Every structure is written in C-alpha cells, then in structure tokens.
Amino acid sequence: MISLSRGDLYRTLLDLAAIPSVSFSGGENGAADYIYSRLAELDYFQRNPSFLRKLPAEGDPLGRCAVAALVKTSPEMKRTVILTGHFDVVDAEAYGPLKHLAFSPEELTRLVGELEIPDEARADLATGEYLFGRGVSDMKSGIAVEMGLLAEISRTGGFPANVLFLAVPDEENTSAGMRGAVPWLVKLREEWGIEYSAALNGEPSVGGRERPAGTVYVGTIGKIMPFFLCVGKEAHVGDYFEGVSASLLTACLALVLEGAASTSEEREGKSFPPMA
Template sequence: MNIKDKIMDTLLKLVEMQGIAGTEDENLTANRIHEIISEIDYFKENKDKLQILDVTGDPLKRHFVSALFCSSEPSNNTIVITGHLDVVDVEDFGHLRDLAFKPIELMERIKELSLNKEAMEDLESGDWIFGRGTADMKFGISLGIELLRELSIRDDFQGNILFLAVPGEESNSEGMIAAVPHLLKLKEEYNLEYKGLFVTECCIPKEIGDEKKRIYLGTSGKVMPLFLFVGKETHVYESHTGLNPNLLSSELNRLLELNPDFCDEDRGNVTPPPICLKSTDLKDLYSVQTPLMAASYYNILTLNLSVDKLMEKLEKIAYEAFNNAVNIVEKNVEKYNVVSKSNNVREKMEAKVLNFSEIYEEVLKEKGEKFEKFIEEKIEIWRQEKKDLQTIAINIMKETYLQYSNKGPCIIIGFAPPYYPNKHLNLSRKEDEILLKIIGDGIKFSREEFGTDIELDHYYMGLCDMSYTGVEDLDGLNSIVSNIIGINKCYHMPVMELSQLNIPSVVFGGLGKDFHKYSERVNISYSFSVVPNIYEKIIYDIFKLNK
C-alpha cells in the first residue's frame, strides 16, 4: 500500500488547524476532517454514513466525526480506527509559536530553539517532521483517513470500517466518552460486530535514544486524588497561632510527589510515579489573614487498581503529612519563643483526615434536597463560566465543607475527573485471542518484508482513549466512578454502555518523540511507509478470519 504522499498531504492540512485542547478551536480540526472525508467518492454517494456529531452537554459545543464504510459484499464484521483531533498549547515554542502549526517553515528555523543532541540529529537526518500535533496525534488521524480512502476505493473485502476522530483527549476525553453511545447506536442500526479497534497513537520511547517500534495490547488507567486542606486562619501578626493549609499541602507534596510506593505493576510493566498537576490555596483576594483552605490534585496511573487499597494508602500519607506539618509548626514556635523571649503556647492539634464522599453524605442528610439543589445550581454557574472539571470539583469540595457541621483543620480526600479505566486484551476471550494472533502475523510480516522489528508491549503509558472501549470488571468500575466528585452532575462516565461494548482493542501508530514539547516530531520512513502496509495486512486478515 503506497499512500505515503497522501498521508503527508493530509497531515499538513490537519496540523495547520490549531485545534488546541479545551477550546472551541477543536471544531476547526473536526470540520477540516469532515471536509477531507466528504471528498472521498464513497461518502459523496453515501452522505448518511459520514456524520459530524455534537459532544452532548459540552459547554464548548465540540464535535466528533464518524465515517462508516460498508463493503459492497454485506458483512457484520467491523473494524474501528480512531484517534483524537486536539493538541496541547504552543507556548513552549516561544518566539516560534506562530510556526508551531507550519511544519515546513518551522523546520527551517527550529534550530533557534534549544534542541538536544537527539532532536538535532533527527532534524538533520531529514527523516522526521516537526510541529505541534505531528506525532500527537494528527499523523494517526491522517493515517486513518487515508486507509479509509484507499480501502473504500478497493472494496475487495467483506467487512466494514468505521473511522472516528474525537476531541478532548488532551483534557478529559469528552469526545470518546460521547462516542461510546454512538458506537452502540451504529451497532444496532447496521447490525455491526466490532472485531477490533485500533487507536492510532504513535508509540512512545521509554528513554532517550529508544527508537523501538511498538504495538500496545493495553493502556494504563488514571485516577486523580484531590485533596482539600483546611487550616486555621490567623492574622500574620499572630502567625504562630494558626495552621496554614499551604504547609499541609506542601508537606503532602513532599511525601507524595514521585513516590514509587504509588506505582502500579502488571505483566512486567511499572507505571510512572505520581506527580502533582495543580496546587493552590483558595484565597481569592489579598489580605494579611492566612488562607483557610488549599487544594491539590495528583496524576496516578494504574494497571490493577483497587480503589479501597489506594484510599488506604492516601489516608495514611495524609495523616503523615498532617502530623509532620503540626510538628514543624510546634518546633518553629519553640525556636521563636527562645529568640523573642516569649512564652507562646499553641493549642494541641490532632491530625484529622476525612473522606469526601462521607462528608457529602452527612451534609446531604442534614440539609436535604436543598443542599443538592444548591450544588447543582452552583455547578451550572461554574459551567457557564467555563471552569474546568477539576476547578468545579475543588469548588464542590469547598462548598460542601462550608456546610459541614464539624469544622476544623483537616485534610479531605476525594477524586477529581477525569477517570481513565485501565484496559488490556482479554486472552480468555476468543475475539481478543484472534486479534492477538493477527497482530503477531503483522509483526512477522513487518520483519520479513521491511526488515523492521516491532515489539509487543502490554501497556501504553501515555493515556489514551482505548480506556473507553469496554470494561471487564463492572463492579470495580462502578466502585471507582461513584467516588468521583461531580459524577452525573458535570462529569459523565457511560458505565453500562462500556460494559455492552467491550471491543478487542490495541494502540498502533507511527513512531513519535517529544510529545507536548516544542521538539515534537514523527518519523517519516517507518510511520508513512511501513505502518500503512502492516495495517493493510491486519485489516484483511481480520476480515478473512471472521468470515
């Protein structure tokens, strides 16, 4: 399959559409994708099978694109090819940010930025194309479009191909979550049987210099523990009498940041350690009163999550942080008494760690429907203000605590959106086993025909929309989802729909480097020439084996 030039042409057309995550501009990319696919002859004749659809309830009114090709020989067997159309911001490009979406021009000047040795070598090799979204993941979208175009022209197999391009993956995966009911609707309308789903994300190097090509049989999950720190406010003149929530927050960060005790392991894979994504106090305006509250949330990747076990570990480390903070204050007050020749005595403070869901239930029990209506009205205001889901979660925690009767210094633990379930091929299922065999044959084909080795990896660690292609443990998923702040109010997880889908899925794309950096780039020789041919073999083999 020689579609290299077509993929490159489509890639450049898509990269120039900025489509930054979390903005209305994502629709610019969705519209361009729809426009390109509408030029394919099959969709000129079958306009009903190409749709641009709303992400239900999205304050940004974003769209996703669905294109279904059905072979002239009728079949239920269907392959899904999907990827996300949004990209991260370009502030990191500095004075070249206007060129971030113009790869050809960017590569003429990118040396003006500080490139490491590997990036410089790749630039000078001529085998890489740089620019925002090239690797993450407009190459994957371009690949999917051009596979769809080529195979619709051939129409020499018995089966269907569904292409999906979704927004929001770089934020909360709103697009893929919205696409789940759509997949079920198409399944019912056309009597489809989903035999495999491919997320066309580029593979990610595990370390500098790593250029191994990979196909991933699973994807890591993600939870975001959210901490609300409640201190004891005081005037700065009497600083020794209070408890600053920023101290609680910083002490927890010292203990939790990059802590390997929170890494998850499975099938020889180990997740990266947790990292803080945001830490802030909740004081709106300047004054010489110390803040009453602060908040922080952390990224924790999962492979085998037990929410109960994780909660135990989080509570333990929160108690440790609280006690450490109190000890720091007490020791410093003792030192201050010596220096100032004072005799300040602090009120004894006991560590207190609470579970948000329990506090919410207590307040709801005490205040009744009036409180629930109050929160729902607040959420609507925050959504109209276009606050992100994480800020809304913090605000829900804050407003709930303010209605809580048993006030006092504490650390409250909850979970902020989004939640990504971890997912892996289930080799006890026939469909998954068949897909694994076909992928193995594709890897052998790559070695024999192109001299290119591809290795199987169990988990894609970069987070991706494969998380929303089905679920095995429905009870476990319900347990975790029920603990997410704002669930079914401002954040939706289609739990039942996911349990009805459960499509055998893998992550397979080109070779990319430096995602979310100004040196982001995608390899040309492997991605544009080898990968389409492996896809060709895999797709034909799936349809042959599932006749």
C-alpha cells in the same frame, strides 16, 4: 486526494497541523470540519452519505463534535474494526518565541535548523525525516494515516471487516470527546447493524535508537478520571476536633491512590504504570 501515498499523507498532515485545534477551544471544531469535508469527497461517501456523521458531544459548552465514518465491506458484514484518535492538541506556549510558528511545520522545521541545538538533534534533523510542529506527532500523523487507510479500503474493498473511523476532540483535557462518543457508538451499532471486534488507536509510539521503528502496544493503559467530593464540617480554629477538614480527606485519598503498587498490573515480568 486522500490515500496512503507518501505525498498525500504528508499534505493531509500539513493541512491538519495548520489548524490550531487547541483542546477546549473553538479550533477543535475547525479540525472536525476539515476531516468531515475531506472524507465527504470520497466516492464511497458520495454514494453512502448516511455513513459519514458529525457526532455532537451532549451538553458540551463549545458544541464540539467527533467525526464518524463507516466503510462497510459487504452488506452482510457485521464485524467492525474501529480506527480512532484525537485531533485536539495542547497549547503552543512551550514553543516560547516560536509559538507563532507552532502550526506551520515546514517553516518551523527550517527555522529549528538555524538555531543552536545539540549535535545529536542536528544529526537527526539532517536526515530529513523529522518535522516539528504542534500536533504533528500527537496525533495528527495518526489521524492522517487512518484517513488514508479508510480511503484505500473504501476504494479497493476486500478487507475482512467493516472499518469505522472515529476522530474525537478533547483528549488532552478531560476526554470529553471520547466520553461523548461512547453513547453514539452504542446508537450507531444498532442503527448500522454492526458489531465491534477491535479498536486501533493511532497515537504515537515512543521508539529510540534501539527501537527506531517504535512499538505497537497490545492492550491499553486507559484513562479513568474519578471525581471525589470531599465535604468537611466547619468549626472554629479553637475547636479543631469539632470539625472535619475536607483538605485532610483529599490528602488521604491522594496518599492511598497515587502510585499505589496494587494498581500496577504485571505480565510476563513487566510492570505497568500505577494509578497517577
């Protein structure tokens, strides 16, 4: 069952984490299939199957899909909140000799306790509040919470807006998932007669001992990936000034853009990361 109960969320997280949905691999479709099939079990989507969709990314070489699920709180409601996140993960090479357990969080967590780890890490582990595994934090826990929230709203209603859950592939590589989903958001807005009011992303929040609950961020630090084609002019090495170096053009672009203070926004005395 999908719900916001601790047990149901935990089981959903373990199921998601067990899928090796490494970015730019066929495993991503495995995660999409799981999310779709679990949501299809809900009574709401049994009654409203047209509001649950797989959204193929146009031209994607792996045929990857996002999953969209809309719960309309009333027939006349247009205002819609998007709950979004990605179900792909980076590869497990960083786990070294334990990489075969990267997608088995409970087994991996037990084994970590048997290793030599810093005292601070062992104290954290002893609380029972830590679970290790690829994608557990970034961001299958967020996907599980959003699925649970969608399920609860589909059963109880009373929410002051429609809720559109949107889970996408390929955030860790080239953002093909979100780029592929944007045209679909435009189409679905027209087809379903809805208006987008806000978007919430369930990415993990980096807390700390001074902020144990983490942080909720208002706004966004986005990802813009421009493409520059630098074309040089060929010349013999003995006639350097007859040609143009494409490498030099690229280097100059990097010097102008990388870490440029002018691309760092500031608000209330806080500076945000510059272009990188």
